[in-house]
Amino acid sequence: MSGAESLQHAFTQLDDVLASVQFPLPLYGAERLRRLSVSVGHQLRDHLMPRAERLDAPLLAVVGGSTGAGKSTLVNSILRSTVSRPGVLRPTTKSPVLVCHPDDEAWFRSDNVLPGLVRTDTQLHDSRALHIVAFPDLPPGLALLDAPDIDSVDDANRTLARQLLLAADLWLFVTSAARYADAVPWDYLATASARDTVVSVVVNRCPPGAVDEVAGHLAQMLAERGLASAKLFSLVERSLTSDGLLPMGDVSGIRQWLLRLASQADARSQVAMQTLAGTVRSLDTDLRDLTEGMARQQEALAELRDQASRAHRDAAAGVDRATGDGTLLRGEILARWQDLVGTGDFMRSVEQRISAVRDRITGWFSGDQRVEAVEVAISDSLAAVLRDAGEGAAEATAHDWSHTRWGRDILAAAPHLRTPSPGFDAAAEEAIRAWQGDVLRLVEEQGKGKRMRARFLALGTNAVGAALMIYVFALTGGLTGAEVGIAGGASVLAQRLLEAVFGEDAVRRLARQAREELAARVEGVLAGELARFTEVLDALAVEDGAPERLGEARAALVTAARDAFDDLTRPVGID
Numbered sequence: 001m002s003g004a005e006s007l008q009h010a011f012t013q014l015d016d017v018l019a020s021v022q023f024p025l026p027l028y029g030a031e032r033l034r035r036l037s038v039s040v041g042h043q044l045r046d047h048l049m050p051r052a053e054r055l056d057a058p059l060l061a062v063v064g065g066s067t068g069a070g071k072s073t074l075v076n077s078i079l080r081s082t083v084s085r086p087g088v089l090r091p092t093t094k095s096p097v098l099v100c101h102p103d104d105e106a107w108f109r110s111d112n113v114l115p116g117l118v119r120t121d122t123q124l125h126d127s128r129a130l131h132i133v134a135f136p137d138l139p140p141g142l143a144l145l146d147a148p149d150i151d152s153v154d155d156a157n158r159t160l161a162r163q164l165l166l167a168a169d170l171w172l173f174v175t176s177a178a179r180y181a182d183a184v185p186w187d188y189l190a191t192a193s194a195r196d197t198v199v200s201v202v203v204n205r206c207p208p209g210a211v212d213e214v215a216g217h218l219a220q221m222l223a224e225r226g227l228a229s230a231k232l233f234s235l236v237e238r239s240l241t242s243d244g245l246l247p248m249g250d251v252s253g254i255r256q257w258l259l260r261l262a263s264q265a266d267a268r269s270q271v272a273m274q275t276l277a278g279t280v281r282s283l284d285t286d287l288r289d290l291t292e293g294m295a296r297q298q299e300a301l302a303e304l305r306d307q308a309s310r311a312h313r314d315a316a317a318g319v320d321r322a323t324g325d326g327t328l329l330r331g332e333i334l335a336r337w338q339d340l341v342g343t344g345d346f347m348r349s350v351e352q353r354i355s356a357v358r359d360r361i362t363g364w365f366s367g368d369q370r371v372e373a374v375e376v377a378i379s380d381s382l383a384a385v386l387r388d389a390g391e392g393a394a395e396a397t398a399h400d401w402s403h404t405r406w407g408r409d410i411l412a413a414a415p416h417l418r419t420p421s422p423g424f425d426a427a428a429e430e431a432i433r434a435w436q437g438d439v440l441r442l443v444e445e446q447g448k449g450k451r452m453r454a455r456f457l458a459l460g461t462n463a464v465g466a467a468l469m470i471y472v473f474a475l476t477g478g479l480t481g482a483e484v485g486i487a488g489g490a491s492v493l494a495q496r497l498l499e500a501v502f503g504e505d506a507v508r509r510l511a512r513q514a515r516e517e518l519a520a521r522v523e524g525v526l527a528g529e530l531a532r533f534t535e536v537l538d539a540l541a542v543e544d545g546a547p548e549r550l551g552e553a554r555a556a557l558v559t560a561a562r563d564a565f566d567d568l569t570r571p572v573g574i575d
């Protein structure tokens with residue numbers, strides 16, 4: 001692959017990757033990076049790709065500068081023909097005019113250069129149109145483009161002015177004696193300096209006595225800003241000819257400089273190569289900025305994701321605590337359990353029952369409303385705990401997200417995230433029902449054992465299951481003082497009942513399993529809630545691997561550029 005081909009290849013690769021260079025979160029600088037990414041895309045398609053494809057393609061000299069600097073008048077005066085209407089009334093939106101030799105017309109009319117602009121044959125009031133003028137008096141090899149004002153009050157105009165200057169092989173930068181120290185032109189000139197763009201500066205409309213002074217000062221400013229090599233022309237303010245042109249003698253210097261450049265293939269290619277190499281070099285910084293910017297987007301999203309996960313994990317842990325520290329044994333559940341087991345010699349009667357029915361199949365508690373009441377109390381209490389957890393997780397996530405501007409933006413766009421999902425209560429109830437089913441299955445499974453079958457059947461699945469749930473809720477202890485007396489007593493009773501049926505070891509294992517099942521069910525419900533947050537974040541995510549791909553494209557460009565520009569030294573003799 002030749003140097004130019006590997007450059008072309010690197011440009012194409014970069015252009016492909018740019019599609020996935022996005023900055024969805026309003027982080028600091030994201031807006032600038034979005035514009036930068038668009039600008040890099042334009043530079044690739046407007047200038048770099050066509051230039052690498054045809055190093056000998058005609059040069060594009062863009063005439064740029066501030067409003068009223070006299071750009072259009074200068075272009076017309078150089079060509080001695082009114083190809084571009086000067087603006088009398090401001091502000092004006094006029095499509096840029098590109099003047100080229102008829103031999104070069106096909107190149108500039110094609111989509112090879114500036115593919116985003118629609119070609120027209122007249123000057124329109126439209127900044128997305130490019131008026132092409134074929135002009136036989138201009139030699140082939142160089143086109144002049146009269147660009148919009150760099151400081152236009154019209155955004156689209158200003159953006160296009162920048163796009164065109166960044167697409168140029170050569171700048172003809174026009175300023176005036178009154179305005180040459182303005183900030184905007186110098187921002188542009190700094191860009192040209194950083195990119196090593198070939199620039200020629202025209203200082204227009206100098207008061208007759210002050211030409212040397214203005215030109216001297218401007219030359220000094222250019223030198224201080226790394227543009228000592230810029231060719232400088234100064235023009236005295238005059239009344240225009242009846243055609244609205246500057247006198248021929250005034251512009252002949254600029255005209256000759258341009259015509260000579262156009263006529264020398266070597267000089268042309270040096271200009272093209274210098275600007276190409278400089279642009280590629282400056283892209284490197286831009287691409288690093290973009291890559292870092294994307295990484296920051298990813299970090300910010302990852303933080304939001306962590307906050308949501310943590311809030312939901314904390315909520316699950318909260319449920320785990322609330323269902324394992326005896327809290328649940330304080331209220332309704334305890335009351336209904338006491339209704340069932342009463343106090344006093346419940347266990348003795350259980351044991352009597354068990355021995356009495358040893359050979360008979362009967363459920364002591366079967367159909368007992370009191371067992372059902374315990375189960376309902378358990379569902380209701382668990383549902384309340386889960387509801388709190390769901391609300392807590394949503395609130396905590398929203399609270400954490402509100403700390404950043406981007407987090408607030410996301411919440412503002414999706415306010416429903418502040419509360420649990422509409423289906424949350426139903427999902428929680430379903431999970432609790434499913435857990436109760438898990439517990440009943442667990443005890444039934446255990447009750448199948450030969451030794452304990454009769455005892456199990458004597459009490460019935462539901463009563464044993466309810467006892468296991470009660471035991472689970474008290475499992476890790478945490479009850480103090482008077483609570484131990486009542487709730488602790490209740491759970492001790494449950495434990496003794498279970499041990500009477502299954503034996504000590506089995507009870508401990510069953511309780512552990514039941515607890516794990518509960519934790520899994522709770523996590524399942526909360527995972528559904530968390531998914532709402534992660535879906536929103538996924539939609540905002542930078543495409544997977546995009547920063548890495550951009551990094552690779554940048555590295556490939558560095559290598560290709562090194563190969564292509566190895567023998568390139570700064571051109572001499574183009575003035």
Ligand SMILES: Nc1nc2c(ncn2[C@@H]2O[C@H](COP(=O)(O)OP(=O)(O)O)[C@@H](O)[C@H]2O)c(=O)[nH]1
Binds near residue numbers: 066070071074239244
């Ligand atoms: N007297 C005089 N008028 C000029 C000169 N250059 C430009 N103008 C006028 O200044 C106005 C703006 O010029 P124009 O070429 O449209 O500036 P542009 O905005 O940079 O393209 C027009 O009315 C021109 O006729 C000049 O050297 N002398």
Ligand SMILES: [Mg+2]
Binds near residue numbers: 072086087
């Ligand atoms: Mg103009």
